[in-house]
Amino acid sequence: MNARYRPLMATTLIFIVAYALCVSQYPGMWSTRVLGNFLTDNAFLGVAAVGATFVIISGGIDLSVGAVIGLTGVVTAILITRLGLHPLVVFPLVLALAALFGAVMGAVIHFLRVPPFIVTLAGMFLARGLASVLTQDSIPIDHEFYRTVSSLYIKLPGGGRLSAIGLTMLAVFAIFGLVAHKTRFGSYVYAIGGNPVSAALMGVPTGRTTVAIYALSSFLGGLSGIIYSLYTSAGYPLAAVGIELDSIAAVVIGGTLLTGGYGFIFGTLIGVMLQGLVQTFIVFDGTLSSWWTKIAIGFLLFMFILLQNLVFNRQNGPAHLRKGPA
């Protein structure tokens, strides 16, 4: 088997083993209800993490997603409730705005060569700030369309629900999996992550691609914001605080290298599910205090990273002396 699939296999394997362990502890976790909830409850995180995967494969980072989610939610809520626009009119509009926001960040990163960490940090402040200026309060969205969509689901045997937003997330993974692995744009993303100078010399349109990558990330942040607003039927400026770190963690747990150049969209799905698994496990356990919850999350994160490291790092020497993937 091709060596590049090893991290992916490792992650998947760890997920299956971890899930099996959880089920052996709490048999209730093996139900369509829990499985359905996995998809629904992590939909917005999943969608945002797809964007983060692209950014990270290209060797960058996007700290602004959480704020973009918040801002999109607020703008959506305002346009629907205050201006009375139909959600189907609002969605394309906010998605376009989100993409534009990302494109500007991408342009600053590429053309002015300011590090992405900083540009997107400023982007995060800006988006959160704009959202708070627009409203401080949570704005409930009371619209026929919202009620319909948020209660749209396929009933699974055993009481589980496969919701519309859960399916949307799966669709996003499928579509952008294709984009990453099967289009020229996707290969440019990997190329820039591998070595931007070489990529430019080989004729990769690095400027256009970088702008597109951040536009894509913010676009998916916007989509995630819409999903979040459907999920909670509201727009809230403080929604999804800190989600950027969760999504980065999901991406990395999914086997993508933070240094860029290597990674898989599917791995991110596993990474998101793993995080969902941890939280569900903690809820099922129900005895952890606030602080033990944090320690447990940190500990499990550590275990995943460690296992992953052990599974596909053994036969080679120290990471920095190898030229290939870690």
Next chain:
Amino acid sequence: MRAQSLSHLFSHQVIALAGVLLINWMVFPGFFDVTWKDGRLFGSLIDVINRGAPVAILAIGMTPIIATRGVDLSVGAVMAVAGAVAATFTVAGHPLVVTLAAALAVAIACGLWNGLLIAFLGIQPFVATLVLMVAGRGLAQLITEGSIVTFSDPALIFIGTGSLLGLPMPAVIALLLMLGAHLFVRRTAMGLFIEAIGTNRSAATYTGLRSRSLILAIYAFGGFCAGVAGIIAAADIRGADANNAGLWLELDAILAVVIGGTSLLGGRFSIPLSVLGAIIIQAMNTGILVSGFPPEFNLIVKAGVIMIILILQSARLGEIVAAIRTKNPLGRKTP
């Protein structure tokens, strides 16, 4: 050499600081007023260096880490841990020396843990330190059991609120730490090695550098600095607030280092400039406080100022401007 240190005076950072201070003065004319009160200096300018001290101290520890292409996301959590340890020890009646030693030892242990994961297990710094960022705050809460542990040991409180020669203690500590760290890395070969590892880790190994122990030491130092900052933060409010101490300060510290001109891709670094970066950030925060803007604008102002500073600092902008100038025959010639 002399010419070089002189040119520091006109570095981007100094200009940025001057700009921010100027704006502060425009929104609040009393900004530069400094008075002598109760044996210490008093004024907004003093607040800037006092409040900027914790981030400055974090930035001192963060600079070598970033210079080796790393990052430490856990410093905020380590602050909370150190504060919690210090508070519980002093409440339990231990003398100041023991209290400080315990808090710093725990903080250094946190740094060593990060360093171990990064240098010896080869885990990427961002995720390796993410572990402690999440778990560390839990650890701090475990120590304080979720409540704010207040204390009244005057010696400990002095560290956060006292003053020496009229200057607030946190600022004095930050200054000493900066000088110490700067002289240490520049007078020993440490600085050279850090820059070498950050520039090309593989070549550093081939050259026989002790990369691993150096990286371990750097993260331990980062932990130490976070510990100092944590003690100051706790002493300042006479209590260990495990939930909020140092919350999100890791981002400010990283930002300070970047404003100070150290690249996130590693290599060249300057500890004094990082401290200057921290002061710039705090000047901006204090400016927002005294300006009287409604708080919902805080983040927007901050985002704007950061972008302006970094764009001005961007080497690329210099190139673009230079290109425009050379195309323009009337423009002055750039060296």
Next chain:
Amino acid sequence: AGMTVGFSQIGSESGWRAAETSVTKQEAEKRGITLKFADAQQKQENQIKAIRGFIAQGVDAILVAPVVATGWEEVLGEAKEAEIPVVLLDRGVEAPQDLYLTSVASDQVKEGRVAGEWLVKTVGDKPCKVVELQGTVGSTPAINRKKGFEEAISGHSNITIARSQTGDFTRAKGKEVMEGFLKAENGGKDICAMYAHNDDMAVGGIQAIKDAGLKPGKDILVVSIDAVPDIFAAMAAGEANATVELTPNMAGPAFDALEAFKKDGKQPEKFIITESKLYTPADNPQGEYEARKGLGY
């Protein structure tokens, strides 16, 4: 056997919150209730996940301390479908009332109003410039406590809010913001009172006032909300003037209602409002401090 109750707590962002958690655990233990506790780390999505997890486990009842008011309709609907009663703690939600059994909460607007009314009464007709330390921008208590306070002082033109900034509900930020205010208002000489949305910020603010060489409680009046032990300590030292209690015991009434409902289907009142009691130095602050110290604040 006793009930199994799931409790979705917001997090442990303040001493008051920690006290609420520990009081809830004590109350559950007292009644032989098995408590499943889930900390949401300040995130609504985690709370929704937790509620869904409780439903999947088939608990007997669910307590939620909602982080925001909106966005609960669907998940509460699921609980209703699974016939699990839900009790809301310490704030309400914007959802149809049949989705939850009852809501045990304080009236946050009233808290602000009580604080404001105290100030109005205390200063009388004298001109008074107030500085306000707000809670986290966008959080419900910050919005409501601001609103209530403004209502109370609205008819009194001698009282004005000179400056208002967010102190994020924390001591450190409260102190830093107050330092800035003192500089901006002529070294604090122009400030007559400090109103903080919670006691933690007030404690930080008090330290800033002392550092500036002024006497909190005398030169600058201090009024805040929550009634945590440390503000009583300050009050005992004459450094704070008033606080409005927000009781951490929301779970007691909630469990009472639940037990009654489970036993004979008795529908409790829809809104159980806890008292917003004003405490001043006249109310034996030292005693209050001792009484509250062990509650996990």
Next chain:
Amino acid sequence: MTNDQRAVLQATGITKTFGSHAALKNVDIAFQAGEVHALLGENGAGKSTLIKILTGAYSLDQGTIRLDGEEVSFATPLQAQALGIGTVYQEVNLLPNMTVMDNLYIGRQPRRFGLVDRKRMEREARAVLSGYGLDIDVRADLSTFSVAVQQIVAIARAVALSGKVLILDEPTASLDAAEVEKLFDIVRRLKARGLAIVFITHFLDQVFALSDRVTVLRNGQLIGTRAISDINRTEVVKMMLGKDLALHHGEILAEESEVGETLVSLRDYGLKGRVEPINLDIHRGEVIGVAGLLGSGRTEMARLLFGIDTADSGRIAVDGRDATIRSPRDAVALGFGFCPEDRKLDGIFGDLSVRENIVMAMQARLGWFRALTRDEQMEIAGNYIEALDIRTASAELPVKLLSGGNQQKVILARWLATDPRFLILDEPTRGIDVGAHAEIVRVISRLREDGLALVVISSELDEVVSYSSRVVVMRDRAIAAELHGADINVARIVETIASHHAEAEQ
């Protein structure tokens, strides 16, 4: 220069300055259809810079570029590519994290229904590479292949892209004779198809074997363009250096009897799967040349000797005492030094100054606390810059701005500064100009005379012959033979390398 009618690509008055340093001064050059045009010059003469300007990788300060008589200005390499200029830049510039076929096709992958058709890409990639005698799994990451394979992939990519002009910047630096011959075949075919081919190399043999015209640059200035028939080696060298160079072939052949006592002695020293057990004694005052085909395990042996990989069998003794070498640090402590093959990846600290690069190993040995003062550093760096004739504007210049050959000298200087007893040089003359080449060969001999032990790995057999006291031939990751005295000549080495089957049968 007047407008050259037959020129496909023509540049006039090209000037480029980096900071205050003028890399190119008013250079005119024209490449014609159906010619192989060699671009020559010392390290740092400005060849690569000129290429980068011609292909849009750098912007130019002054001058004009014409393609087919029309003035063009490329903002990016992509635009140059689109107009039929294919380029292999110096220091393989590919994407190690992507598959071989992606590297060949990035930007122009075959598509079906808008998606990349990987099956077809794989088929075509295989076919293309087999034209270069390469039969590899094109779906594997490029990083899993040797430098040579990567070089061939880069060439194949450029050739496929070049409709009008093919530019090769030192393409043969890491290729062996057979591969060079294959490349030449391809170049000749393209020439016959009417392409203009620009060829940069430091191997004068190859220049005379392949090119039609030569252009020489010196210090960023055009020295002249000549037809190959009008010029001979000595004249080319003189144009490049501005002076005569005493060529010295076989001049310094060392007497084996002169060598000193044993310094390093290896007994069954090996690492499973990497290097078969080695038995070798290395003496003071001797140069052991290591010859062998690409991938024969020479670099692996060097890595093992220097502790980058740790041996799992056998013993190593230094000065008669058993030693353990588990890291480069251990090796350095024993007085070893190692100039790695891939200087960009493992050698230089790009952003650091020439001075810092030179003192690094010495300082590493001194440790954290005994820091060299700046003055000491300046003195050491200054001495080696002079001794090795390192061309740099100043000792404070970031080393990444030096030309390749000068970077190599900086790394050599770094080890010499540690006053080593034993030096391992892996391809020390790769990409180095004739002048510097002679210089390095001279340094090797001088070091030997000073009593150092050296192991020098090189693919240039002439060179190996010229300085080796003994030659070790490697094959299949094992030492196949040792040649002494009169056996040290190119013919004998080639014979030994080739006698694979004969020996295997015995």
